[in-house]
Amino acid sequence: MSSPPSPSPTRWFKALRRTRIEDVCLKSGAAACAEVLKRARAAFRAGRTAQDSFRLAQLEALVRMLMEHECDFVDALGRDLHKPRFETVMSELMTVKSEALHTISNLKKWMEVQRIERSWATAFDECLVVNEPLGVVLIIGNWTSPLQLCLVPLVGAIAAGNCVIISPSETCTHTAELLHRLIPAYLDNECFHSVVAAAHEIPEMIDLKFDHVFFFGDKENGIKVAQAAARTLARVTLVLSGKNPCYVDSQCDINTTARRITWARFHNAGQSAVAPDYILCHVDAKDNLLQALRCALLQFYGTDPRESRSFGRMVNEEIFNKAKDQLWRSGKVFIGGQVNDMERYIAPTVLTEVVESDPIMQQDVFGPILPILTVQDAEEAVAFINSREKPLCVYAYSSNDKAISKIMNETSSGSFCLNDSVLQSVMVGMPFGGVGASGMGSYHGRYSFDAFSHKKSCLLRTTRIECMAYLRYPPYEDRNLSLVSLASSLNLRSQGWCTIL
Amino acid sequence: MEKQVVDGLREVFQSGRSRPLQYRKQQLRALHRLITEHQADIEQSLKQDLNRNTYNTSLFELIGIESDIKLAESDLADWAGPRHVKKNLNIASDDVYIKPEPLGVVLIIGPWNYPWATVLQPLIGAIAAGNAAVVKPSELSEHSARLMNELLPLYLDKEMYQVVTGGVPETQELLKQRFDHIFYTGNSTVGKLVMEAAARHLTPVTLELGGKSPCYIDKNCDIAVACRRITWGKFANCGQTCIAPDYILCEPSVQDRIVKEIQKTLQEFYQEDPKSSPDYCRIINTRHFDRVLALMNECTIALGGESDRSQCYIAPTVLKDVLPHFKIMQEEIFGPLLPIVTVNGLSEAINFINTREKPLALYVFSSDKTVIKRMLTETTSGGVTVNDVLMHYTVNTLPFGGVGNSGMGAYHGRHTFDQLSHHRSCLIKSFAMESLNDARYPPLTAARLSKAKFFMQHHLCSCSGVCVWAVIATILAIGLLVGLIVVLIQKTPV
Numbered sequence: 001m002s003s004p005p006s007p008s009p010t011r012w013f014k015a016l017r018r019t020r021i022e023d024v025c026l027k028s029g030a031a032a033c034a035e036v037l038k039r040a041r042a043a044f045r046a047g048r049t050a051q052d053s054f055r056l057a058q059l060e061a062l063v064r065m066l067m068e069h070e071c072d073f074v075d076a077l078g079r080d081l082h083k084p085r086f087e088t089v090m091s092e093l094m095t096v097k098s099e100a101l102h103t104i105s106n107l108k109k110w111m112e113v114q115r116i117e118r119s120w121a122t123a124f125d126e127c128l129v130v131n132e133p134l135g136v137v138l139i140i141g142n143w144t145s146p147l148q149l150c151l152v153p154l155v156g157a158i159a160a161g162n163c164v165i166i167s168p169s170e171t172c173t174h175t176a177e178l179l180h181r182l183i184p185a186y187l188d189n190e191c192f193h194s195v196v197a198a199a200h201e202i203p204e205m206i207d208l209k210f211d212h213v214f215f216f217g218d219k220e221n222g223i224k225v226a227q228a229a230a231r232t233l234a235r236v237t238l239v240l241s242g243k244n245p246c247y248v249d250s251q252c253d254i255n256t257t258a259r260r261i262t263w264a265r266f267h268n269a270g271q272s273a274v275a276p277d278y279i280l281c282h283v284d285a286k287d288n289l290l291q292a293l294r295c296a297l298l299q300f301y302g303t304d305p306r307e308s309r310s311f312g313r314m315v316n317e318e319i320f321n322k323a324k325d326q327l328w329r330s331g332k333v334f335i336g337g338q339v340n341d342m343e344r345y346i347a348p349t350v351l352t353e354v355v356e357s358d359p360i361m362q363q364d365v366f367g368p369i370l371p372i373l374t375v376q377d378a379e380e381a382v383a384f385i386n387s388r389e390k391p392l393c394v395y396a397y398s399s400n401d402k403a404i405s406k407i408m409n410e411t412s413s414g415s416f417c418l419n420d421s422v423l424q425s426v427m428v429g430m431p432f433g434g435v436g437a438s439g440m441g442s443y444h445g446r447y448s449f450d451a452f453s454h455k456k457s458c459l460l461r462t463t464r465i466e467c468m469a470y471l472r473y474p475p476y477e478d479r480n481l482s483l484v485s486l487a488s489s490l491n492l493r494s495q496g497w498c499t500i501l
Numbered sequence: 502m503e504k505q506v507v508d509g510l511r512e513v514f515q516s517g518r519s520r521p522l523q524y525r526k527q528q529l530r531a532l533h534r535l536i537t538e539h540q541a542d543i544e545q546s547l548k549q550d551l552n553r554n555t556y557n558t559s560l561f562e563l564i565g566i567e568s569d570i571k572l573a574e575s576d577l578a579d580w581a582g583p584r585h586v587k588k589n590l591n592i593a594s595d596d597v598y599i600k601p602e603p604l605g606v607v608l609i610i611g612p613w614n615y616p617w618a619t620v621l622q623p624l625i626g627a628i629a630a631g632n633a634a635v636v637k638p639s640e641l642s643e644h645s646a647r648l649m650n651e652l653l654p655l656y657l658d659k660e661m662y663q664v665v666t667g668g669v670p671e672t673q674e675l676l677k678q679r680f681d682h683i684f685y686t687g688n689s690t691v692g693k694l695v696m697e698a699a700a701r702h703l704t705p706v707t708l709e710l711g712g713k714s715p716c717y718i719d720k721n722c723d724i725a726v727a728c729r730r731i732t733w734g735k736f737a738n739c740g741q742t743c744i745a746p747d748y749i750l751c752e753p754s755v756q757d758r759i760v761k762e763i764q765k766t767l768q769e770f771y772q773e774d775p776k777s778s779p780d781y782c783r784i785i786n787t788r789h790f791d792r793v794l795a796l797m798n799e800c801t802i803a804l805g806g807e808s809d810r811s812q813c814y815i816a817p818t819v820l821k822d823v824l825p826h827f828k829i830m831q832e833e834i835f836g837p838l839l840p841i842v843t844v845n846g847l848s849e850a851i852n853f854i855n856t857r858e859k860p861l862a863l864y865v866f867s868s869d870k871t872v873i874k875r876m877l878t879e880t881t882s883g884g885v886t887v888n889d890v891l892m893h894y895t896v897n898t899l900p901f902g903g904v905g906n907s908g909m910g911a912y913h914g915r916h917t918f919d920q921l922s923h924h925r926s927c928l929i930k931s932f933a934m935e936s937l938n939d940a941r942y943p944p945l946t947a948a949r950l951s952k953a954k955f956f957m958q959h960h961l962c963s964c965s966g967v968c969v970w971a972v973i974a975t976i977l978a979i980g981l982l983v984g985l986i987v988v989l990i991q992k993t994p995v
Contacts, residue, residue: 086945226700253932300943310943424928457899476556
């Protein structure tokens with residue numbers, strides 16, 4: 001055995017670099033934020049982000065960052081969430097890349113001035129809607145998908161011409177540190193910054209005055225963000241997690257249903273805001289569903305999911321303990337239930353005999369636990385869903401048109417997906433967001449661009465046709481009023497009676 | 502009492518009564534009848550509140566309301582239908598669309614300056630979108646509020662749409678309740694309080710706030726026409742318009758000419774004594790009268806300046822050589838005072854505007870296209886009218902709203918419907934094509950990753966839709982060609 005290596009300078013420096021995230025930012029979140037906000041505002045005022053060439057260059061740099069550091073991201077997410085490489089690449093890197101490439105190919109079109117159709121009434125005028133950036137946007141990411149939830153809105157904010165400060169979740173320390181290191185290396189250093197802050201510092205950061213705040217998280221913090229934004233009249237997009245119901249009908253392809261639900265519920269070890277939170281299973285389908293779920297789990301993760309390289313772990317002690325508590329105090333374990341404290345491992349678990357008062361039905365589930373409740377029919381499922389807050393997603397698995405129609409038309413949610421789950425939340429062409437207690441505003445693709453833009457209405461008139469305008473000036477005469485009323489009633493489309501004026 | 506009102510409305514909303522489009526159209530038609538049958542009463546109420554002339558009432562309020570009702574009635578089916586989203590190869594067999602849905606119970610808080618338009622135009626959108634609504638008209642325009650409280654229940658379904666009258670305590674009580682959207686028109690200070698109250702329940706808001714709307718007069722423009730239009734827009738409703746040109750920016754060389762033209766126009770509009778003109782309004786109350794009058798303190802009066810507190814009358818007033826630090830330049834005037842601030846050219850004007858809060862409206866008068874382009878691209882505001890004032894408000898295909906301190910959200914025409922709806926994304930899949938899904942399922946091997954990446958690449962190509970059509974078109978063309986050749990061969994005599 002050789003003697004231990006002497007502390008070489010290189011090793012000493014490396015040790016220094018592997019400091020904790022709190023040491024990387026010597027100042028508190030709010031103080032660091034104030035500093036970078038000043039720089040971002042100055043850069044915005046100087047017009048740096050105005051040109052499409054600048055925005056395209058930044059988006060291309062972002063794509064390069066993801067491609068060149070794929071291994072680093074896989075490593076960081078592996079350490080933070082025990083995320084399998086496949087999941088990191090597919091649900092994090094590819095999703096952001098897809099968003100960025102879609103935006104790059106459409107940006108010029110989105111930035112174009114929108115000409116409002118001219119009718120005969122507005123024949124002499126030009127009506128335009130111009131897309132303008134808002135200014136400086138704050139994006140607060142989330143630990144469930146630490147890359148995607150920070151970078152997908154970032155793509156939209158950059159495309160719209162804003163300067164951005166991102167705040168990756170401090171819960172995923174390695175990912176946050178990686179982003180903090182890479183962003184300045186790829187993106188413009190004056191316009192885009194990364195600040196790491198604890199949840200309780202966020203309202204203080206928002207008080208510094210942003211033009212738009214994007215927040216993905218839980219309801220309680222969402223309310224604090226909304227209240228802070230109100231103090232400075234900052235616009236908000238809030239995507240808030242809740243309990244996403246999933247109805248399984250007696251008429252459906254039970255095996256496919258079980259596989260799709262299993263994938264949706266147990267990827268990322270159940271730590272997802274868009275996964276089906278609980279199943280409302282038709283009484284006739286219950287037994288088949290349970291068997292099919294058992295089959296699917298076996299197929300996906302083998303006999304011992306702890307050995308499977310495709311299954312994740314809980315992100316930290318707090319989430320692990322909460323999930324464990326929900327598991328042990330709710331219903332009956334039908335499949336799974338094993339835990340391992342050292343690894344923060346919870347086996348993919350299906351619970352039956354769950355009642356509404358159980359802890360798992362009272363709180364959001366961030367863990368690989370799937371409670372199953374039984375309902376008599378779609379009507380009872382609808383009543384159950386509507387007795388609770390509007391969720392982010394409602395899912396239904398059925399081939400019965402009547403049941404489908406009932407679930408879709410008689411409930412409300414941010415989004416809806418029939419016969420699958422999660423996919424509607426990552427599609428570039430569809431807006432994703434919440435309603436009511438699950439949030440406000442939406443994003444993805446063009447909708448991100450719109451969310452982070454101000455649509456300025458412009459009416460361009462000529463001064464040459466002043467004679468037409470005399471009808472509106474005082475002294476007012478009844479004769480003039482009749483003429484104006486006649487003109488406006490003639491204009492069926494009622495697009496603008498302003499030519500007369 | 503407020504809680505009971507809101508709970509009652511929510512229960513009726515949840516019964517689904519407002520879902521059918523027929524019901525919504527019926528309510529809109531009833532609202533139309535209210536406006537037409539009681540036009541005289543509405544005009545009378547505004548005369549009592551603001552000394553508003555009947556002509557102005559029609560022009561500024563009723564025509565806009567009627568126009569929105571007609572548009573909603575004719576286009577409702579189109580607005581409320583599913584909006585299909587462009588599909589790509591990956592999900593060719595699926596159905597993907599956005600479905601507008603009602604939000605629930607909407608609160609509409611109106612201001613006193615245009616009490617009918619600013620309440621009924623959002624209400625039209627709320628009804629069209631299938632919501633229930635609480636309408637809270639401003640107590641300062643008390644005759645209008647009283648009339649609205651009387652008439653709305655006579656025409657609309659009073660279990661779905663209710664009026665709550667009162668002052669600050671009633672409004673505060675209302676704001677404690679949970680709504681699904683709050684639509685507020687008023688000033689920024691109260692706007693923040695409304696948004697904070699809404700935030701407690703995670704209620705989204707539309708805020709139509711105010712600010713100081715700048716009006717730049719370029720030296721290259723028809724100054725006479727410019728001044729006529731500005732005079733009309735500024736002094737109608739006695740300056741109490743959220744999008745009135747608040748102050749003028751111009752070069753020193755044209756200031757005197759501008760004052761002269763405005764003087765000429767005022768003479769034309771209101772004759773020698775605006776106080777005795779039937780077409781000139783009054784300030785809403787003595788509190789605002791005192792506030793507006795105090796703003797004149799440090800200024801040089803170029804025109805007007807007379808006032809009469811007993812009538813809440815302030816003459817149309819122009820102030821010249823106003824400096825940026827004067828009190829009048831620190832808050833929204835909302836009165837018939839028109840300060841002129843001189844700047845040395847367009848760049849200084851743009852700078853001046855950009856160092857202040859984002860306004861609700863911006864006006865620029867110029868015959869030089871480069872000047873107009875620079876103003877449009879280098880400043881921001883809720884909306885812009887070039888070579889006129891106020892008019893972008895009247896085009897209901899243009900979204901009307903503020904940005905930054907002047908508000909958030911927009912409305913008018915279809916935009917009100919969209920603002921007061923939830924746009925729910927719907928992905929409809931079948932159980933078929935399950936083998937494609939194998940690529941995403943565990944066990945997560947490298948081979949599966951490549952397969953999944955392959956499908957994602959097609960997802961990345963936004964012109965894939967065009968490719969599909971190109972392929973289909975080519976196949977059809979070849980098929981037709983082959984068919985034609987076969988027909989020709991058959992027809993050829995042997």
